Amino acid sequence: MPPAVELRSVARRYGSGDTSVTALDDVSIAFPPGTWTAVMGPSGSGKSTLLHCAAGLDRADEGQIILAGRDITRAPEHVLTELRRRSLGFVFQNFNLVGALTAEQNVALPMRLAGVRLDRRAVKRALADVGLGDRGNHRPRELSGGQQQRVAIARALVTRPAVLFADEPTGALDSRSARTVLELMRTVVDERTGQDGAAPQCIVMVTHDPVAAAAADAVVFLRDGRLVDRLAGASARQVADRLATLED
Template structure:
């Protein structure tokens, strides 16, 4: 994978833990309508590592990602991003931190159809009033294998290529952590393998921290660690698992009585 231009990112040395949840709870509603989406979750996302988050529907996977990214306020516990506690940070502070320290990739690519790949990568930062040199935008597109697609619009790209544009957009600021919510859910198997290989190289070669929610055991098996949620609690963990091991643990959780 092409290295990004400029000095190497300092995140691995300065912030060995890119993001962390400490005894985090997240409650929705109250009284008989109360739902405990997260219940005392503690989880760290180290730099240079890939963590996959799995669990049955409604187990709290997306809530975990949203709380770690400062998109949802926690009811209890602490949240840290790149060494800074963000638990009670004002919205303006959170917005600035997310622009600089966090990248997001989702199942839907969320690209602007009228813009080129190059313009799509730069657009969110332009809207935020942040100037990104064109060379940096081109470098990150080259890093995801799209250096020859700079001027192509989404309709001229395959699904896998569009997701790689979305990854480039997430990576252009060199975030401390990349949050991915079902990043291969809308892709065919060949495109999914390409995107997963790209994420793997970002971890191994760039020292990126990745936290990924997925329902796919094959995708989860590309991660260093797979953690399993059930009813808002961390209930299991696998390190360097196979897809078969992940599928077996997930099936066991889904079959467990409520």
């Protein structure tokens, strides 16, 4: 299968002249379907910029980005919006749930925004898949942080996206809740990919946590906007040690 996401010689700069900052510098990387990749690096290394460019949330100055089989490098905003609604899922550190809505209503939001018919069975199944089938009528304030993040994951997955982008998904959680969320993401890749004829799902996750990164299939490291290393099957200690060498 072709990559779920691919960056080809991508560069992204902010500002101009003497104040110009290069966030990504000639980055080429492919994220295959059915894989989970963690992206790590020191502060300012370009992690979030890589994720935002890969997801079409930010524009590359140079290079090419292929997402879910489409070249989005110069795609107009309405095309990007439609692609994000139908082919991508997003999970962030702060959950981004709508406080006035129930868990079921939050999970249903992507369908409503995409203008597709609401599939209540799919919504209930998504909540059941994250272990919250009995919390559908609860609002965010009635749920723990870990439960809120699981609702956010259910919302991200309800449309069966080709790619799930996660930005520090365990950053606001205690260790026990973080472990539950990581186990859930592992299940997404290992057990849910390819179900019902859908393409295998891909996760691209930015994190600063070596434990979270070690749960992924591979970890890629950035420094000063460049890819500098990749580890596969590494332990949290190995990830932490490699990260430390980049922060010196």
